[in-house]
Amino acid sequence: MKKVAFYTLGCKLNFSETSTIGRMLEAQGYERVEFNQRPDIFIINTCSVTDNADKKCRKIVREAQKINPDGYVAVLGCYAQLKPQEIATIPGVDAVLGAAEKFRLHELIDTFEKAPTGQARVFNSNIETVIDYHASYSLNDRTRTFLKVQDGCDYPCSYCTIPLARGKSRSDTVANVVRAAHEIAWRGRSAAAVKEIVLTGVNIGDxxxxxxxGLATRKCESFLDLIQALDEVEGIERFRISSIEPNLLTDEIITFVAQSKRFVPHFHVPLQSEPTRCWP
Amino acid sequence: MRRRYKRELYAERVAKIKELMPHACIGVDVIVGHPGETEALFRETYEFLNQMPVSYLHVFTYSERPNTHALTIRPVVSGSARAERSKILHILSDKKRRAFYESQVGREATVLFEEDVAAGATLAGMMQGFTENYVRVIAKYDPLLINETMPVLLTGITAEGLMEVEEVGVLVGH
Structure with a gap:
């Protein structure tokens, strides 16, 4: 059985996606181990918001090579989407997977063999074409789960590369998120009970x-619809809204949270600073 | 115009939350040192946040990213000014959090206790958790409390800025 280890940089969304990708590999027969337990395959899920994304990425690759010089090193996620060629030239990197391709890791991983030339394989698509949505949630911590409900962003904030790294705003359906919440609650009946779900995304109010x-996105349901449906999920004690843009935090959402059974009175609202935002 | 609208909208959202949920915790993401952020604009941001009934700030120091609009904006803020502004807002954040925690002393809340043992030598033998409204609570380590929600009375704030509690009915805070 091949051993695989993950290293995740950046946000809670990355953590939830790593967690789900890891479970997919486990279901395929890979053994999940810690990074220092001499895995056969190292997977690094990167960030482009974090300072020194490049430096961090290089350092982790070096560490991986020290731990297992024969280990296969795959770099994926946001920074891998933005700078695939740069990452491909880092000594020791064997594969680079962009925003869409990271969710194909389970298909690609069986083909991972170190090339004799040391040449890295690059799997990357133009971000304009990245429109698929992949549901995810973390299960690393028994107290709380980060449940992905949305991906990508259509806001052109002046300082931010996330739209280039993750693509257009897109979401799961209310029904799918509710199903995932039930699944988490169901897993919670075992010893590893999860009591709190934190809703996670790039711009969750959207x-x-x-x-x-593949032609266009359509507004089908709203964030209010989502939280109203989740509030009825038995077995989860608390839902927390992680971060929501002020223009999307409507009176209806605030009023609903105020009288809801499970949504807690905690809001995280980006202000950024005066000259930074371009509001839609 | 855009700025005024934005600021008013923000203040109005915060006011609405506080009107319906007076004890709600409100966190703010804020960037310092974005190009074009003059000293005067930074001070405006500071004053605005200082007046807002928010509970804590997540301060991000601006850094350049390829292919973004911000790279075309002038003047660029020096590294030392970025660091200084970050420090100032971190101090403001501590002040806000402290005021929010103080407003919670004497209230009852429900804590979800976590598995992780509290870090730091002075906190050895303690465990922590969060209330609904994100007050970080500290209590004597008890494996039975891990991953349990527990009604508590918030009793006071430690030197580390954590909330001490008494379990409603039973003392667990000491």
């Missing part, structure tokens, strides 16, 4: 955009 045949 929830409800669903891709139609």
């Amino acid at each position: 929830f409800g955009l669903v891709d139609e045949f």
Whole structure:
């Protein structure tokens, strides 16, 4: 059985995606181990918001090579989407997977063999074409789970590369997120009970955009619809809204949280600073 | 115009939350040192946040990213000014958090206790958790409390800025 280890940089969304990708590999027969337990395959999920993304990435690759010089090193995620060629030239990197390709890791991993030339394979698509949505949630911590409900962003904030790294705003459906919450609650009946779900995404207030045949996104449901449905999920004690843009935090959402059974009175609202934002 | 609208909208959202949930915790993401942020604009941001009934700040120091609009904006803020502004807002954040925690002393809340043992030598033998409204609570380590929600009375704030509690009915804070 091949051993695989993950290293995750950056946000809670990355952590939830790493967790789900890891479970997919486990289901395929890979053994999940810690980074220092001499895995056969190292997977580094990167960030482009973090300072020195490049430096951090290089350092982790070096560490991986020290731990297992024969180990296969795959770099994926946001920074891998933005700078695939740069990462491919880092000594020791064997594969680079962008925003869409990271969710194909389970298909690609069986083909991972170190090339004799040391040449890295690059799997990357133009971010404009990255429109698929992949549901995820973390299960590393028994107290709380980060449940992904949305991905990508259509806001052109002056300082931010996330739209280039993750693509257009798109979401899961209310029904799918509720199903995931039930699944988490169901897992919670075992010893590893999860008591709190934190809703996670890039711009979660923008929830409800669903891709139609790869042509355009359409607003089908709203964030309010989502939280109203989740509030009825038995077995989860608390839901927390992680971060929501002020223009999307409507009176209806605030009023609902105020009288809800499970949504806690905690809001995280980006202000950024005066000259930084371009509001839609 | 855009700025005024934005600021008013923000203040109005915060006011609405506090009107319906007076004890709600409100966190703010804020960037310092974005190009074009003059000393005067930074001070405006500071004053605005200082007046807002928010509970803590997440301060990000601006750093350049390829292919973003911000790279075309002038003047660029020096590294030392970015660091200084970050420090100033971190101090403001501590002040806000402290005031928020103080407003919570004497209230009852429900804590979800966590597995992780509290870090730091002075906190050895303690465990921590969060209330609904994100007050970080400290209590004597008890494996039975891990991953349990527990009604508590918030009793006071430690030197580390953590909330001490008494379990409603039973003392667990000492």
